[in-house]
Amino acid sequence: MARFSLIQTNFTAGELSPRMYGRVDIARYQNGAMIIENCWPVVHGGAMRRYGTLHCGQAKYADREAVLVPYVFNTQQAYMCEFGDLYVRIWFPDGSYSGVELVSPYSLAMLRQFEYVQGADTMFLFHNGVEINRLRRITNTEWSLAPAPFVTKPFAERGINFATSMTLSSPAVGTGRTLTSAASAFLASDVGREVWSGSGVAKITAVTSATVATVDVLNAFPSATVATWSLQGSPQAANTLGAATPVGAIVTMTLATDGWRPGDVGKFVKINGGLLEITTYTSPTVVSGIIRSAPTSATASPANAWSLEASVWNAIDGYPATGTLFEQRLHVAGSPSFPQTVWSSKTGESLNFQLGTKDDDATSFTVSSDQINPILHMAQVKTLVALTYGGEFTITGGIEKPITPTNIQVKNQSVYGTSSVRPIRIGNELYFIQRAGRKLRAMGYKYDSDAYGSPDMSVLAEHITQSGVISMAYQQEPESFLFAVRADGVLPTLTVDRDQDVVGWARQITDGAFESVASIPVEGGDQVWAVVRRTINGQTVRHIERFVDGCQVDDGIAATSVGGQSTWTGLGHLEGKTVDIVADGVVMQQQVVIGGQVTLPRDANNVQIGLHFSSRVKTLTPEVQGGTGTAQGNSMRIGEITLRFLNTTGCKVRGPQGLDQTISFRNLGENVLDQPPPNFSGVKRLEHLGWERGEAQLEIIQDQPLPFHLLCVIKKMTIND
The missing domain is CATH 2.40.10 (Thrombin, subunit H)
Structure with missing residues (x-):
């Protein structure tokens, strides 16, 4: 019978995939967990209860999706934009609605595909079915959304497209064919121009009238009558x-x-x-x-x-689907007819795309590869990056030189391919979702290979994105978290700090489904907002919510009364729901919201009222090497555990046999009743957690709306063969 004292000092590897439960030989197994739910692994090592969310308001349409887009002029002037079916609404950073609603060209079907980039007070919006739009803030209550007023757009000899039919006397190759247009189409100087439709090509040799011309068919047409066709070239006249x-x-x-x-x-x-x-x-x-x-x-x-x-940006050929600002130029790409072409504006003039050969002139170029890979995203990380369906490309102007019309280098760095989810830059890496929507990759420069690599950041937690990622946002301060909404409404988060080698996933769930996330800077750091689909009183609703440090409930209110009160209103958005209540730091009995309010048994000055969520961390079976080899598969008894906490109030422990033990955090004595339990920092011990064959897992649960921060777990174990 071997006895061991084992310590798990951190949870920086996050929640590991079930596929990793046998990999007791790797370091990240020792720093990982089986479940981290509604908690965040933090860079310092512990697992902290996630922030709750405060209710901002309802999305315009309860039955249709909406997406959030941050509009950041500076750290004092940041706004959240709610884009929905043909509208955009503006929210202030304190969670209040500005009252500003604009007509938008983006329909419900476009919301997951449109992209944006912002420079100063101008945001450019991109979608391949809509001309580039510009969102501008004039004042807090005056905004504009309209097509960007380009001085010059990229152009080419595109000819004329006709949406009316034409008929040939014979579609086969030959001379002297008669072409009849259903609408007036021909002028005298069209003699010498070509007619295209599908694979068919004909050259005009004579014009009889506005609807009749004589042509020589150079490539056979699919049929004598075609529905659409084009007249190529320029007028053939001086x-x-x-x-x-x-x-x-x-x-x-x-x-x-x-x-x-x-x-x-x-x-x-x-x-x-x-x-x-x-x-x-x-x-x-x-x-x-x-x-x-x-x-x-x-x-x-x-x-x-x-x-x-x-x-070349028009209703027939389509419009750029993505863009970014880099080296004082607006770079756009991804139109349907030119899927691999990048257009770069004149230096310092984002609205001028007049092509030229001078160093500061606008330019265009094609990202060539061995297959057609539409450009889905333009971004920057040390250099200009084009992410396509089939690979990742860097675009430079040579060593330490800017991109110019005569100095462009395009290199294919990897061939993973990207999804439609907008990538996020974190530090010196660009995080993007791989083509299938499951893997998160971090594209960054590698000095050892003098190339850009894109390692898989979800390789140890492949289950965490199982239904596919549909939206991402990044919070840099006060903690470094990447938020990634799944298609099923779960919100995986990634704690990431490459300098400290921290890559830890966790799952955040709520009474409903997350649909979109975005972040804006506020005092003290970044604030993440979300669109959440919930069921209230039997009806589907969509709420705009924001994660707030210190909030212990979801979709809640945080209210204050100087004189104190027992009845609290403002809960109409949770009508009929059972809610958690924290009054002056004390957890009250749960209540059902009736008439948009709840009544407490006593007066309170400060309350948090909202939906319940529990936080839990489930440890993995530890590995130790004994005289007879591994401990895996042996009978294991956890005789005692020591948990080290930081600023925590309340939790319980579920042992190997599923029995719960509550840890006491309140001390008895004078003047402690009617007072909130103090936050505790230190260690708590429990004994007699039981035997289990081949398993020694513990589940630490915070099921109260109170702070929780677990620093480490120490187990005193007995292992028998």
Whole structure:
């Protein structure tokens, strides 16, 4: 019979996967736990009861999801934005609703895909089905959300797309085919342009009327009649400028034959080394435009020596799906028609995407790989990063040089692929969810390999993300926690400090389901907000809540009465629910909310009232080596345990045989009744916890709405063969 005194000094490995229960040989087994629920492993080693949440208000729609987006101008001016089905509402950092509601272009189906980046007082919003929008705060109660007023968007020779059908006399390859359009489409200068539809290509050789043209079919069309088609290239006619200078002047552009269309307004003309934006349509041969960059001369430019170009961000080709700010440029990417193209604005001018070759000019480039990998996220961590469905890329301008139109390097660092969840930067690493939605990876520079690695941060707790992660947020202060909402409403958290080698997962659960999280800076650190779906009085509701240090209930209120009172209102959002009550630091009997209020048996000055949650830590079976080998599989008896606490009031211990023992934290004596039990720091001992074959697990539970911080567990054990 061997006797041992064993100590678990910390829980920094967090909750381990059941797949790890046999890995008693690794160090993290000694620092891990079987269950850490509604607790946080902290960097210093202990396990602390998580913060509760205070109720802010109800989301606009109870039957539809909403997501939270932080708007941070500075640490004193930070707001939480509630984006829902075609609306956005603004919340103040104290949890109150500002009364500001804006019309949003983002529908319910878009909420999980749209991205954002903020610089100063401007936030850019991205979704591949909506043009880039800009959210701005003018005052606390005056906000605007509208399409970003770009000076110049990226453009190319895109031709014209027709949503009406066309019919060919024969879709097969051959000359002299007759093409008939269902709507007016052709002008004289279209002779020489090409018609595309699917894999079919035809070159126009003559225009008979606005609806009829003669073509040579170069590539066969799938059928004689097609529903949509496009006219490629620019008008095939000489173009003469009214003047070549100065920049900003309005000048005419005259074609030798009909070629301009009313829809050309807003498009760009590259001619004689200059650029003009069409502002007015006068006739099929004359338009006017503003000189954006001066041509070398006003000499007539023949066909194919000038081009008519349109923005590549449009309803047909789609819009950028993601973007970030890096090196004084706005970088955007991921449009449906250009899934691997990155556009970078002019240096210092986020709204100017006029391409050029100077170092500070806007530029575009393609992240090439051996397969089509749409760019899902743009981010930065030491360098510009493009995360795609099939791999992770870094984009640099060379050694210690910025990105310029003539100096771009793109390197594929890994091939894990990313999901649609917006990545989070923590320190010098970029945390992203892998493509399948389960693994959390941390992309960072590795000096030993001179490359960027992306290790799996959930490898020892693969179960923690079992239903897939749908939302993430990061709290840097006062504790370093990453929050990751699961699809089933559980909220895994990761305590992370790479310098201290702390990577510890835990699970946070509530009476309901978490759906979205975000954080904003407040006095003393960062505050995490959540959208929580709950069932109240038999009805589904969605509440906006915020985690608050010192709060011991969920979806609760924290109220004060200077003179004291027994009836407390403001609980209409919990009508019919059984709630925990802490009055002046004393736990009161639970009550059911009726009429939006509860009545205490005595007056109180300060209360916390809200939904109950229990915190628990379940230890793993320890491993010791004896004279006959491992202790695993032997009969084990925990004769005595010593628990070291910090600022804790109350808990109970469940032993190997499932029996509960309550630890007393209140001392008897004078003037202790009607007083809250003091927070305790020190050690508590329990004896006679029982035998179990092959197991020696303990469960330490805090099921009261009171503080709990477990520092270490010391076990005196007897092990028999």
